[in-house]
Amino acid sequence: MASDGSTASTRALHAVVLLVCVLSGTAVWSEEPFFQAAAVATAALLLLPERPPVLAWSAYAALLAGASIGLLGAPLPAAVSLGVGTGALVLLLAAAARLAESLLPEPRLAIPCVAVVAGLLAMAPVWLGPAAEAFDWPAAALDVLVAVSPLSTLAALAEVDYLRGAWFYAHTPVGSLRYGYAGPWTMSVGYALCGALCLAVDRVVLRSRAAQPGDRGKPPRRRVT
Amino acid sequence: MSRLTALAFALVIVVAAPARGSEEPKMDPALRSKAKRAIDGGLHYLRGTQAENGSWSDSVGITAIALRAYLESHRGYSEVDGAFISRPLSFILAHVNPDGSIGETNQNRNYNTAVSIVALQATGNPEYKRVVERAQRFLAGLQVDEGEGYDRSHAYYGGIGYGGDERPDLSNQYMAIEALRASSFDPDSEVWERALLFLSRCQNRSESNDQEWAGNDGGFTYMPGYSPHGGTTSYGGMTHAGLISLLFAGVDKNDPRVRAAYDWIRANYTLEENPGSGNAQGQYYYYTVFAKSMAAYDEAVVVSTEGVEHNWRNEFAEKMLSLQNEDGSWVNPDSSRWWEGDKNLITARIAVALNLTVR
Numbered sequence: 003m004a005s006d007g008s009t010a011s012t013r014a015l016h017a018v019v020l021l022v023c024v025l026s027g028t029a030v031w032s033e034e035p036f037f038q039a040a041a042v043a044t045a046a047l048l049l050l051p052e053r054p055p056v057l058a059w060s061a062y063a064a065l066l067a068g069a070s071i072g073l074l075g076a077p078l079p080a081a082v083s084l085g086v087g088t089g090a091l092v093l094l095l096a097a098a099a100r101l102a103e104s105l106l107p108e109p110r111l112a113i114p115c116v117a118v119v120a121g122l123l124a125m126a127p128v129w130l131g132p133a134a135e136a137f138d139w140p141a142a143a144l145d146v147l148v149a150v151s152p153l154s155t156l157a158a159l160a161e162v163d164y165l166r167g168a169w170f171y172a173h174t175p176v177g178s179l180r181y182g183y184a185g186p187w188t189m190s191v192g193y194a195l196c197g198a199l200c201l202a203v204d205r206v207v208l209r210s211r212a213a214q215p216g217d218r219g220k221p222p223r224r225r226v227t
Numbered sequence: 228m229s230r231l232t233a234l235a236f237a238l239v240i241v242v243a244a245p246a247r248g249s250e251e252p253k254m255d256p257a258l259r260s261k262a263k264r265a266i267d268g269g270l271h272y273l274r275g276t277q278a279e280n281g282s283w284s285d286s287v288g289i290t291a292i293a294l295r296a297y298l299e300s301h302r303g304y305s306e307v308d309g310a311f312i313s314r315p316l317s318f319i320l321a322h323v324n325p326d327g328s329i330g331e332t333n334q335n336r337n338y339n340t341a342v343s344i345v346a347l348q349a350t351g352n353p354e355y356k357r358v359v360e361r362a363q364r365f366l367a368g369l370q371v372d373e374g375e376g377y378d379r380s381h382a383y384y385g386g387i388g389y390g391g392d393e394r395p396d397l398s399n400q401y402m403a404i405e406a407l408r409a410s411s412f413d414p415d416s417e418v419w420e421r422a423l424l425f426l427s428r429c430q431n432r433s434e435s436n437d438q439e440w441a442g443n444d445g446g447f448t449y450m451p452g453y454s455p456h457g458g459t460t461s462y463g464g465m466t467h468a469g470l471i472s473l474l475f476a477g478v479d480k481n482d483p484r485v486r487a488a489y490d491w492i493r494a495n496y497t498l499e500e501n502p503g504s505g506n507a508q509g510q511y512y513y514y515t516v517f518a519k520s521m522a523a524y525d526e527a528v529v530v531s532t533e534g535v536e537h538n539w540r541n542e543f544a545e546k547m548l549s550l551q552n553e554d555g556s557w558v559n560p561d562s563s564r565w566w567e568g569d570k571n572l573i574t575a576r577i578a579v580a581l582n583l584t585v586r
Contacts, residue, residue, distance in 0.1 A: 034392070135562075135563070135564060138563050138568060161333050161391075162391060162392055163333065163334050163389060163390075163391020163392055164391075164392065166334075166388070166389045166391055166392060166394065167392045167394050168394045168453075171394065172453060172455075175564060178455070178564045178565050179563065179564065179566070180566050180569070182332060182334070183332075183334075
């Protein structure tokens with residue numbers, strides 16, 4: 003599955019670690035399937051191999067999310083929806099990581115950078131919520147604030163209003179304001195398209211480098227593992 | 228004047244005097260007239276902001292509250308009065324979902340369904356009986372119980388939340404109880420007993436609240452162990468919501484839980500703020516539940532802990548008159564939290580509250 007020599011055993015190890023993450027996330031956070039999907043997406047990002055095979059990795063995450071959520075008792079339609087949504091999200095994350103690896107002077111920082119951005123977006127309703135309330139953001143702006151969080155897409159797929167759940171309600175005023183969730187499939191398709199865009203840009207970057215003489219034309223450096 | 232006539236006259240005075248005293252008006256008549264005009268102003272504002280399809284703010288919940296304001300007003304509006312009543316009804320009915328809930332989204336399903344039940348019930352039209360019954364069942368199904376894997380010892384047990392997850396709170400609980408009461412839900416249902424258990428766990432009264440954090444001021448907090456205003460502070464909005472819930476769930480006025488809540492209200496009587504909140508958040512929610520709970524408690528005068536007598540109807544009407552905008556609307560100018568920046572919602576809510584006040 004992974005390029006440059008990832009073996010079947012490392013893939014199996016990834017699968018085991020991912021599953022442990024899912025189960026840990028379930029036990030620690032909530033029985034809500036959308037948290038389980040979020041746990042899979044997080045694990046899939048943190049365990050990305052170098053120069054990740056984006057499509058295969060996202061399909062892998064989709065299958066794992068759908069299967070584990072189904073095995074943990076969610077109805078089949080919810081498990082399938084969340085599996086597909088998780089796959090689309092992981093596709094974007096993996097593609098962004100791949101692009102970052104090409105662009106950053108230090109490729110090892112690609113995954114941490116993508117993880118930080120994803121984390122900031124996921125928690126946007128928490129850290130931007132007070133500003134939204136204080137400056138009386140219009141409904142459309144609030145909708146955007148909610149939509150930028152990948153958690154919102156997974157929650158919408160699971161039909162859960164997570165911003166009014168106990169933790170989020172206590173930590174952000176967004177739950178007490180008027181907002182709506184973007185269509186879950188719209189967001190999932192959007193993630194997939196953004197991921198495709200990242201891959202396209204990555205290819206352009208690599209080609210332009212290959213066309214240049216000297217060090218600039220070399221492929222990106224590999225992470226030291 | 229003959230002796231007989233004088234005697235008869237005296238008798239009439241003696242007999243009439245106590246009767247006149249017992250019928251002392253609950254509200255100053257001049258103020259009642261002004262309050263009715265304020266209601267008219269609010270309803271006039273709402274007519275101006277009503278959408279072509281009869282809705283307000285593109286929301287089933289706000290539409291239902293505005294519709295209730297019309298139906299319960301001193302004008303006695305009904306479905307035969309025109310499209311401004313029949314269209315919002317159609318809008319609400321167009322959003323009846325297969326699961327019995329009423330609403331345009333998966334969010335706020337409890338609120339939207341509850342206020343829709345109250346509005347449909349206020350029409351007095353038996354045609355809506357089936358819709359109301361299904362909506363009742365939906366609300367009852369939201370209650371956290373064994374079906375969701377909770378046992379009686381859990382703090383959430385018996386509570387009802389937004390309907391988007393399993394976290395219950397007193398605000399949602401009171402809306403559901405108000406709807407079930409308004410639509411004469413089965414008084415023998417276990418829903419009431421379970422609801423009372425949850426209510427007891429929201430009250431700062433350790434004698435009836437088995438939670439460790441429980442204080443003893445008799446007021447209510449948002450949910451077991453949490454108040455948006457910090458810690459487990461009792462505050463006005465929730466204490467009035469708690470009082471409404473207790474009374475509508477069938478608890479007697481002399482029950483110690485009711486008396487404790489009423490004592491908190493007496494100790495914190497004010498219309499200047501949502502007491503206990505420390506800010507303007509939820510101020511108009513407070514006004515609404517204040518009028519609802521005082522109307523349900525049905526005492527004309529509230530004697531504060533300091534011994535000051537408050538005719539709550541007069542004072543509430545005066546306060547609402549002072550807050551009404553020139554266009555007839557009301558809105559919270561200081562905080563949009565809990566949708567209080569929406570003029571349609573706040574105007575409808577205050578009109579409902581004033582309707583109860585001038586009755």
